[in-house]
Amino acid sequence: MKKPTLVLDGDQIGFNLGETVYEVAERSGIDIPTLCYDSRLDPFGGCRMCIVEVEGSRNPVASCTTKAMPGMRVKTAGGRLDMHRRVLLEMVVSENRELDVDPLSGYASQELKLLADRYDARSGRFNGKQSGQSFEDDPNPFIKRDYDNCISCYRCVRVCAEQEGDYAITVVNRGFETKISTEFEGLLNDSACTFCGQCIQTCPTGALGDLKALANREVPGETKKTRTICTYCGVGCSIDVLSRGEKVIGVLPAMDGPANKGALCVKGQFAYDFVGHRDRLKTPLIKNGSGQLEPASWEDALNCAAEGLSKAVQEHGRHSLYAIASGRAPNEVAYVMQKFVRAGLGTNYIDNCSRA
Amino acid sequence: MNFTSNQEIILRWKDEPAPLLGVLQEFHDRDGYLSEQVLRQIAKTLKIPVADLFGTVTFYHHFSREPGGLEAPRVCNGPICRMHGSDDLLKSLEGASPMPCSGRCDQPIPVLRGRETLVGLPGSDLERKPSLMPPVLPDNMEECVFVDIRDPRRASLEGYLNSGGYDALKIAIELGSEGLIKLVDDSGLAGRGGAGFPTGRKWKAVADASGNPKTVVCNADEGEPGCFKDRCIMDYDPHALVEGMVLAAYATGATRGFIYLRYEYPETEEILASAIREAYEKKFLGQDILGTDFAFDLYLRRGAGAYICGEETSLLNSLEGKHPFPRNRPPYPVTNGYEDLPTVVNNVETLASVPPIVRNGAHWYQDLGIGDQGGTKIISLSGDIVRPGNYEVPLGFSLMELIEDLAGGCALGRSVQAVTMAGLSGGFLAGGDLDVTLDEPSIREKGSFLGAGGIMVFDDTRDMVKVAFQAMEFFAHESCGKCFPCRIGTQRLSERLAGTAGPTDLQQWLDEVIDLGKTMTETSACGLGMAAPLISSSLLKYFPESVSHHVTG
Numbered sequence A: 001m002k003k004p005t006l007v008l009d010g011d012q013i014g015f016n017l018g019e020t021v022y023e024v025a026e027r028s029g030i031d032i033p034t035l036c037y038d039s040r041l042d043p044f045g046g047c048r049m050c051i052v053e054v055e056g057s058r059n060p061v062a063s064c065t066t067k068a069m070p071g072m073r074v075k076t077a078g079g080r081l082d083m084h085r086r087v088l089l090e091m092v093v094s095e096n097r098e099l100d101v102d103p104l105s106g107y108a109s110q111e112l113k114l115l116a117d118r119y120d121a122r123s124g125r126f127n128g129k130q131s132g133q134s135f136e137d138d139p140n141p142f143i144k145r146d147y148d149n150c151i152s153c154y155r156c157v158r159v160c161a162e163q164e165g166d167y168a169i170t171v172v173n174r175g176f177e178t179k180i181s182t183e184f185e186g187l188l189n190d191s192a193c194t195f196c197g198q199c200i201q202t203c204p205t206g207a208l209g210d211l212k213a214l215a216n217r218e219v220p221g222e223t224k225k226t227r228t229i230c231t232y233c234g235v236g237c238s239i240d241v242l243s244r245g246e247k248v249i250g251v252l253p254a255m256d257g258p259a260n261k262g263a264l265c266v267k268g269q270f271a272y273d274f275v276g277h278r279d280r281l282k283t284p285l286i287k288n289g290s291g292q293l294e295p296a297s298w299e300d301a302l303n304c305a306a307e308g309l310s311k312a313v314q315e316h317g318r319h320s321l322y323a324i325a326s327g328r329a330p331n332e333v334a335y336v337m338q339k340f341v342r343a344g345l346g347t348n349y350i351d352n353c354s355r356a
Numbered sequence B: 001m002n003f004t005s006n007q008e009i010i011l012r013w014k015d016e017p018a019p020l021l022g023v024l025q026e027f028h029d030r031d032g033y034l035s036e037q038v039l040r041q042i043a044k045t046l047k048i049p050v051a052d053l054f055g056t057v058t059f060y061h062h063f064s065r066e067p068g069g070l071e072a073p074r075v076c077n078g079p080i081c082r083m084h085g086s087d088d089l090l091k092s093l094e095g096a097s098p099m100p101c102s103g104r105c106d107q108p109i110p111v112l113r114g115r116e117t118l119v120g121l122p123g124s125d126l127e128r129k130p131s132l133m134p135p136v137l138p139d140n141m142e143e144c145v146f147v148d149i150r151d152p153r154r155a156s157l158e159g160y161l162n163s164g165g166y167d168a169l170k171i172a173i174e175l176g177s178e179g180l181i182k183l184v185d186d187s188g189l190a191g192r193g194g195a196g197f198p199t200g201r202k203w204k205a206v207a208d209a210s211g212n213p214k215t216v217v218c219n220a221d222e223g224e225p226g227c228f229k230d231r232c233i234m235d236y237d238p239h240a241l242v243e244g245m246v247l248a249a250y251a252t253g254a255t256r257g258f259i260y261l262r263y264e265y266p267e268t269e270e271i272l273a274s275a276i277r278e279a280y281e282k283k284f285l286g287q288d289i290l291g292t293d294f295a296f297d298l299y300l301r302r303g304a305g306a307y308i309c310g311e312e313t314s315l316l317n318s319l320e321g322k323h324p325f326p327r328n329r330p331p332y333p334v335t336n337g338y339e340d341l342p343t344v345v346n347n348v349e350t351l352a353s354v355p356p357i358v359r360n361g362a363h364w365y366q367d368l369g370i371g372d373q374g375g376t377k378i379i380s381l382s383g384d385i386v387r388p389g390n391y392e393v394p395l396g397f398s399l400m401e402l403i404e405d406l407a408g409g410c411a412l413g414r415s416v417q418a419v420t421m422a423g424l425s426g427g428f429l430a431g432g433d434l435d436v437t438l439d440e441p442s443i444r445e446k447g448s449f450l451g452a453g454g455i456m457v458f459d460d461t462r463d464m465v466k467v468a469f470q471a472m473e474f475f476a477h478e479s480c481g482k483c484f485p486c487r488i489g490t491q492r493l494s495e496r497l498a499g500t501a502g503p504t505d506l507q508q509w510l511d512e513v514i515d516l517g518k519t520m521t522e523t524s525a526c527g528l529g530m531a532a533p534l535i536s537s538s539l540l541k542y543f544p545e546s547v548s549h550h551v552t553g
């Protein structure tokens, strides 16, 4: 069957049934502005920044919630669309305390600021009461809750529910009084929050901020981003490690990570202090005659381990050994480990810590 | 302490359809508030994340979370009641808080205390009073919905059956569901809840949609300020509504139905509950209705103080126990309604119109209208007029004739300065535009709409900027907070109309108000945010001098 098509800013474009107008546009390289959108979440339709003109429809429609239809004629910019986008942004800017937040706040933290500049929305129009209420005395060590900068896009609430399945935070009240909070408006520590940091990373304003990264704000040097894999477990979440000089200053989830698509858990997101910790082992250690650990070369260490293992098998039999593979090891390493235990040591006593 | 009995209540609701509102209301009525312990227990048993449940409860303004909250008086501060001194009444009652228009504009000022509605003006005693009966019309005016409502026996099933009750259902069974839909379609009946969608087409869409079970929902949320017609129908003719729902179910193949009643009508809840009980007893509800294999179950659910829950998709989310934000459309409820299945959502007046239409025929109904207009519309008329009340007039009837001739006009020496349309949602009409007839084409031509038919009259002594502010404050109070233009726009427009923020330069002030309005109208996610700026734009249109005076002092 021939693929259905629509006309997008004059170009005929094929699409798959079920795709939204926004998805088709994004795929075609058209940059429609959004604020409440996160491609991993169900489209919400709140910010109305993604409006487009659809021929035959009196009012513009939200492209993130509108399904592409065969023969649709769509315009994504210009005319009243740009006017409305500017007015919407001027409104949002008017309810917030600050636009310019440190990029260390989180992955998406610059979205509002960039759009405000793109649409020239720092006009100071529409002043009035500001919304939100900061929760600066939440004593948790990870998440800044500065709702003075919250624009009620509910991305945090939705990511927590849809991505993380934790349902730790919620939308409280309604209208201009809306705020983000936990059950009975308590502290994050007392809620179902697992401190995965997902909400921080999807927040488009820095209202939710990465406290650990922000604490490194003053570390000198250029911020360098290094793509790597979280070392904590076998899932293999992709991360971008942020560093300045020799110091790791933060971790961003990789939105394009094949295993995690931007998700992390508290360990991958926040538990990177071991990298520069003074207790961290830098060489193998071997116990000397008096039971003291002493630095050794890898060759000496491996020889020592091989000797010890062989001795145990000789003296107590092969079933005297039992191996547990680390949950932090990927599949390949776990495979090699069981091979070593079965073929090398001759026992089937092998398990994994995630199961044991 | 209450653990076992709490759990019994929750388990009893657990297997009911749409359990959440029911269980919350039961505890709210029993304890006088919703305690943290009860909410945690409900969340656990109904398997709702506790944070979600908490957030949803905070959405509804009538759910109290402090002991004693249920009994604390709530005083209407809608536009009409404010003209009658509701601010003073509020101050004089201990622990009282304001609530938006609660559908008694023909009999101000309502005070809700627990499950009781009292009415009275400041300085007089508050009394329990039944709703007002619709004023009797001149002999030459024929009614459809109200024709038998003044018969005092009408609210009982026996009385209802004595005046033609359930004849329509018998006729419908003869016609078959397709024939019934065709009849309703031919009558030209259109939604009376605000949007005016043709009822026959809506029913056909549900009948044709795949997916079962199908549902009929009666929208009895009547939250629009200045509207009190649905209350009158339900109080005095509840069986007409029940029969209307049975007919809708028969037409569409629906097997379950809900009446979603606004919180502010506790007495009506009792009337409806007993009507439903009677209808079950006499087998007009339940299995094998009238000896056929047609079955239909009807449930009553009560809202908890949120105007937006009258918007049909917000209502459906509310019934489903979800956060009551409106849904993104399409898809529409006719295919993806209650529990994502085909659903009819109809207003009380729409449904109550169906039995007389079926009894008397499509042409009879058509002919009730004037000129090109078919049918009738109930107008809830209130404000500065001698005889406020519900008037069922032919569509196409003149507005000024209604005000002057039927309702006695303004008080002696006063004249009409402005009226609102569609409650507050249609903004104001004034000056030469008061010359409209009561039908959508005529009123839409003036940039407004008839909608649910609430009309509030303001005489020449009223400060229209102040009225506009109160109206916008209502929309800000009721904005659900889902979409940016409405959440922020209603707030900013309220501030500008109150004079608490905004430019002092007239041109800048106008630019801001006009820009906010345009963006709200054209980009809001639902009808609330789209309609709210009609208040400000019609104020600018009819009262430019008052606006200029308001801004520059």
Ligand SMILES: Cc1cc2nc3c(=O)[nH]c(=O)nc-3n(C[C@H](O)[C@H](O)[C@H](O)COP(=O)(O)O)c2cc1C
Pocket: B190, B191, B192, B193, B194, B195, B196, B197, B219, B220, B221, B222, B223, B224, B307, B308, B309, B310, B311, B312, B313, B345, B346, B347, B348, B350, B351, B526, B527, B528
């Ligand atoms: C903000 C808002 C509030 C509404 N409130 C009500 C209401 O209280 N009662 C009602 O019947 N319809 C209300 N509606 C209209 C409903 O969405 C829906 O169109 C109607 O219930 C359909 O029934 P009908 O076709 O019989 O009119 C409201 C719509 C909006 C946008």
Ligand code: SF4
Pocket: A156, A159, A160, A164, A166, A167, A168, A169, A192, A193, A194, A195, A196, A197, A198, A199, A200
């Ligand atoms: S850190 Fe994770 S679990 Fe906690 S609120 Fe944010 S998204 Fe939810």
Ligand code: SF4
Pocket: A149, A150, A151, A152, A153, A154, A155, A156, A157, A180, A199, A202, A203, A204, A205, A206, A207, A208
């Ligand atoms: S905290 Fe951030 S993500 Fe959450 S609603 Fe506010 S602005 Fe959106």
Ligand code: SF4
Pocket: B308, B326, B478, B479, B480, B481, B482, B483, B484, B486, B487, B524, B525, B526, B527, B528, B529, B530
């Ligand atoms: S227009 Fe207002 S009420 Fe409707 S979805 Fe938007 S915020 Fe909610």
Ligand code: FES
Pocket: A033, A034, A035, A036, A037, A044, A045, A046, A047, A048, A049, A050, A051, A062, A063, A064, A065
């Ligand atoms: S991105 Fe579409 S409405 Fe926010």
Ligand code: FES
Pocket: B076, B077, B078, B079, B080, B081, B082, B100, B101, B102, B103, B104, B105, B106, B108, B109, B110, B225, B226
């Ligand atoms: S009942 Fe008070 S304004 Fe309608």
